[in-house]
Amino acid sequence: MPVAVITDSTAYLPSGWAAKYGISVVPVQVVVAGQPYDETEDQQAERVVEALEQWHPVTTSRPSPERFFECFRAAQEAGATSIVVATLSAAMSATYESALLAAKECTIPVHVIDSRSIAMGLGFAVISGAEAAGLGANEFDVTSIIERRAEASQVFFYVDTLEYLRRGGRVSSTRAVVGQALKVKPLLQLVDGNVQQVDKVRTASKALARLADLAVESAGDAEVDIAVQHLSASERAQQLVDILQERLPAATIVQCPVGGVVGAHVGPGMVAVVVAPKVDWL
Template identity: 30%
Template sequence: MKDIKIICDSLSDIPNELIEKYDIEVVPLTVILNEKEYKDGVDISNDEFYKTLREENVYPKTSQATYAQFKEVFEKYVNQGKRVLYIAGSSVATGTYQSAVMAKNDTDGEIYTYDSQAFSYVIGILVVEAARMASEGYDIDEIMKAIEELRDKTYVLFSVDTLEYLQKGGRISSTKAAIGSILNIKPILDIKNGLVAPVCQVRGKKNVISKMIELVKDNCGENLQDQTICIGYSDDFKERERLTEAVKAEFNPKDILYFQIGSCVGSHAGPGLTGIVCIKNK
C-alpha cells in the first residue's frame, strides 16, 4: 500500500539523499546555541554547528519537537488520505515521542507510533527500511514487525573525542571528566534501554578504532560481507577515513554508508564523534 507516510524526527541523522529518495518527512528538534534557537538541520547545517563548537567553545542545549509540530504534520498527511507511521528517537532521552503521542491522540486518522529506543542512524536504519517497504506496497503491520526485528539485530558503537559535553549534559561526573581528560581516556559507548551506556574505555584516540573492530567481531561475527556497514562522523574526516580503511580491511562489506551525526546528538557528545552501525550476524 503506497498510502503510508513515514515520518521521523531529526535525531535519526538520515542522509539527505535517502530522505529525498523515499520522501521521508523529518520533524526537527530545536538546538539552542549562544542563546539562539535553531531548527535542527533546517536553520543550521551540521558543518556550521560543529565549526561553532570548535571556534567558540560553547555548550549547546536541545529542546524536544513540540505537540504543535506533530499535530500539523499528522493532520497534513491524514487529510491527504494517508496512514502515518512515526518512528521516534528514544522516549527515555527526549520528550519528543510523548509530544507525538499527544498529537496522535488529538488527531482523527490512522496514525501509528514506534519508539526506537535509539539515537542517530540506529533510528535511521529503521526509518529507511520502513520507507522502502512502504514504497514497495507492504502493509503497516508487516512494516512494524520488520522494524521491530531489525531493531533487535542492530548493533551500534561510538566514541567521543572529549568528555566535556557528556559532563555538561549530566551524563558523567565532573570528576570522571577531569580524570579522563588527564589520562587521555576515550570511552566507547552504545545504547541500552534507550540511553547512552558505556561499553569500555581505551587510552588514546589511536586505540579507539581497533577496539571498535574487536567489539563488532565479538558481537556481530566476522562475516559481514553481505551487508552495508554504516559509519557515522561529526567533523573529524580523518578519523572517518581511518575507520573506513579498518572496516574494509577486516570485513570487506558489500557497501559502506556514511551518515553525519546531527546537531542534536552532537550537542550532548561534542565534535570529533565517530560511530559504526551494523547488523548482528551471530
C-alpha cells in the same frame, strides 16, 4: 501512499535518502547561545561545533506536538490512510512524547515507536519500514519491521572527551574529570536506549581499531548494513570505513555526519559505527 513513514532528524539519514524512500522528517532543535535552529537547517552542526569550542551554551529542544501534527496532516492530505512514526530513544529525549500527543489529535491511525536508538540505528530501521510500505505492507507490518530492526541494531561511538557528555548530564562530573586527567578515550554503546561505557583506550587510533573490532563482533555472520557517522571528524570516519571495508567486504557501508543535537552532547571529534542486521517483513 497508504502507510506514511515519519521519523525525527536524529535519524541522520544520508543526503537525499529521505526523499528517495519517501520518509518525512520532523526536526529536533538545537539552541546555540539562546538562538534555536532546526536540525534540518544547513550549517547547524558547524554552529554547534564552534559554540562548544568557544564554551558558548548549547542545548537541545524536542519538536513540539504541533510540529508532528503538521507532518501527520500533510501525510494524510497526500493520501496516507495510516502513519508509522519512529523517534529517537525516549530515554534520551521527550521527542517520543511529543509524537504521542500529536497522534491523539490525528483522524487516521498513528503508530508511535520508541526506537530506543538514535542516528542510523533509527535510520536503517525507518528505511526498512518505508521499503516495506512501498511494497504494500500494512501499518502493523511496517511497525513490526521498524521495531525489530531498531532492536537488532548496535550503536557504538567514541568521544574525544567526556566533558560534553558531562555538560549534558550523561555522565558524572567525577568520571569526566578522571577521564580527562588520564587522557582516556571512552568507547560507548547504546544499550536499551541509554549510553553505557564499554571500553576505554588512550589514543584516537586505538579507539578506531576498537570500534572496528566491536562492529565486526556485532556483525558476526549476519547480512548487515553499516553506517560510520561523525561530528567534525571526516578523516577519522573515512579511516574507519576503510578498515571495515577490508574486514567486512560483504557489508554495505555508508558514511554520513551527525547533526547538532547529538553533537551538543558528544562534542567535536566523535566517531560512531552503527551495525544493523537486515530483517524480513514477509
